[in-house]
Amino acid sequence: MGSIAAAYDIVVHCNANKIRIPNVDPSGYSYINLLFDVTEKALSKISGNVNMIMQMRCEIPGKNCTMDVNDDYSVSEMFKIHQSKPVINLHVSDMEIIPVDEENNLVNPTTVNMQDTLVISKQNKKTVAIDVDISDDQYGDSSSDSSWRHNPYSDNEDELVLDRVSNDDSEESDTNFSDFEDNEMEIVVPDSESEEGDNSRRQLIRSKMWIYNLKDDIEFEKGQLFTNVDAFRAILKDYVIQKGFPLLRLKNERSRVTAICNAEGCQWRIHASPVADNITFQIKSYQSQHTCVMDKHCAEATSDWMAKKLVGVMRDHPNMTSKGVEAELRKYGVKPSKMQIFRAKNKALNEIEGTHAESYSKLPSYAELLRNNNPNSICKIHYDRPNLLIEPKFLRIFISFRAQKLGFLEGCRPFVGFDGCFLKGPFGGVLLTAVALDANNSIFPIAFAVIE
Template sequence: MEGIIAHDILVHYMGNTVRIPNVDPKNYQYIDLLGNVTDKAMNDLSENLNMLVHMKCAIPRTTGFMDISSDKSVLDMCKLHENDLVINLYLLHLDIIIPTTEENMVDYRNNQLIVAQKDIGIENTPIPVVDSEGDDEIYASSSDDSWKDDIDSDLEDVIAEDRTLISSSDKEENDLSDYKEIEDAQVVPDSESDQETDPMRSIMQSKMWTYNPREDIEFEKGMLFTNVDAFRAVLKDYAIQKGFPLVRLKNEKSRCTAKCGAEGCNWRIYASPVGDTITFMVKTYTPEHTCVMNRKNSEATSDWITKKLISVMRDHPEMTSKGVKAEMQKHGVLPSRMQIYRAKKKALEQIEGSHSEAYEKLPKYVELLRMHNPGSIMKIHYDRPNVLVEPKFLRLFVSFKAQRDGFLAGCRPFIGFDSCHLKGAFGGILLIVVALDGNNSLFPLAFAVVECENKEAWSWFFYYFQEFFGPFPANIPLTFMSDRQKGLNLAYEEQMPEATARYCCWHIYCNFKVKFPRLLLRRFFWQAAKSYDLIGHNETMERIKNINIDAWRYLANIPKCNWARHAFSVEIKCDHVTNNFTESFNA
């Protein structure tokens, strides 16, 4: 029977490290860990000073951490370290919990936190906190500019993630409705024993601000926030919610003072850290507003709108500008058209990633395709005039071995080529090749991305197409369907001269009707193209000649085998006169 590994827990706090030796993972609980941490790491602190301990454990062989706040998390920590002798535990920060009993009274007089302690012979021991608002100064002179809109707030990202979770579970009720309510916004403990062994949690929950999407934000004196960024984010949301101009008089990491910018309005708030911690507390607050709400708030920037849109646009990426405007009206905001455009663009970039990031990942993607699809072809062509210039993406060709094997084994030797423009920041042209299988169903063969559609790009495409699919046996009547545009025919006639050309009759007619627009000519043109016998074709051509001899000459100059159905090779067993099957795939 194998023995159980006993761990040593290294507790890191405030630059110091202490060891908790010989921890038995089978019999070790959260209350044991909390007691050991208190004895080893916090023995120099006053025994009557209430503290909230935040503990995180380093996950082995990664850069991640896990929260330690219950018996289950302690058990998970031991399981993760079952092959390790040492567990690294970090005390991130110690938050002072304001006592609420009569024995531990809080007095905010003279801007000091007075904690009455007993049994240690000290009366009214002051714990200094930064609580002086000082002289009113405009926030532009602040030494801490991290609150500005162009710098992301971690807390607002967390709020956005919370909204994502809430909104995804509320889809059936209303796709674009408000986010689902979190009952009382409380953390539910894993078990009753967790609640008993973590008494600090209930105290913190009663004072710590928690996001609730169904309730308006309301500040209270004594309300706690995890850090200054959390307070700033909530303050910004509150100003937008109430629709008033916010003036930040002090906006530093050590204190934040703000007031309503409307003349004569008395609303004002001041918050600063509790003791030596980073936890922020509202120290003074005047909640009365006497100004008029304004729905065009300068605080509602495109960055702020983006963070509110991300959770909704994950489920509705095709949301229109009207939809964005309606969503913002739920927050009491009327954004401009430019704000909506910028916010939508930023939200989609955060959800789907940017085009430039995608192109950077393209080489790795191609390498993975080669690794998992042996026998396939993936070619990237870079533009690099000289070694002093960074390589620039130019072209990409992709075709899978399964496509080649399927074409050679079960498809008609009839191939259509087409192209379309790519939307996005960098543009480009998508080239595709589609064949027909035995059931006349579409069978894609290859695709490429090129900078533009011309003979050079098509020649590059056909070079790799011939290399991968060829050489074709001489007994296969290979036929290419094309629209005769932008160098396509010239390219495959040079690269693959053995193939028979077939021209799309729709494109022929589009050019034909420019010179000969009569409706009767249109009818006779399609009769001539779709006729299954030579006699019917010639009779229709005579009718065209009698109506307009120039129209007859125009069609007679095009080889019959390229557009007239009666002249097609019977070996390929395909009577298509248009390239619609390729264009339908390209759509």
């Protein structure tokens, strides 16, 4: 057998369109790389609110058949079978999520009967039987998992009330969810070989997928779909803040989220878990009625949450006053304190502009880029690092560009001035600069430095 080619062209066939991904290097090319390239090139025009269970198959040279490409091993095999052909034909199709009744017929989403185990049933089209009964061990208990704390939707603040999550996994706790387990939706995933795709099914998926609209109040209903668990958690938090009631999360895991109103005697509760793709989240059970008194001073409205809501408007208005911040937050139905406004404003600005600490940490990379892309320039950084066990502390930096040196030598008067000023940032220091006079008696910078 010959060796694998140095580069391939992958022709993606999707929805009667052909998109070429050129010069793909097979060495180190994984399934994730393929997914990224296909999504970027072929699926970029598809709405991000419409989730897809994507299936990819490549043509086998010399045979009238295809092979599934669904992991790193199959990607490697795809390159091996195309050793003599630098062009790979890859067919991409989506497997949509379609509710069915007990007889496996399409039904109206408002009358669908739900069950805990999601079953892929056989219809006129070719389908695959899959058991997606998910155990907690597969995901682990994530009541305090990193995705809740570190993802873009997370809202953590040490000084405010944290999420109250019950970790009681006893038999008594599990019995509280027996009714949820009997009410989850059956779905069917058609085989991607069928190209007939009914428009009504696409409309069904789009109608159940959550689309955020700031002008409208958030309303939940059974059967709604969300892109992933993080999106559902974020929208749930927005809903709680909008309505103003205390939330208790009984289950807050990657495999299921169950929450109730923590007011005594209130019957409001919601339960959501993944569908067949193990990513898309769906509301499986929902009791919408509240019997408690709403309160706009909701503990869920932390300064982190407020900062996320301010980022968009403060990009356009970075000098927004505290009163403007308060007016913007009142659109979400919250009454922030002065301290929350101060913290949220600072966090939003840090998100937009970055922090001083982050900027100082990028100086070594900047110096390396300067040396590589602007030869004969000078960039020196001094650090204080007594030993290798201690993180280096920035002391001073000196920069002189090649153009500055040449300009001084070839077009400036034989005069050099020197001055400095104090920096008022959180780390202080002094900015020093050396200047000369050019032929027009204008100031010409030669070099500058920041010192302690």
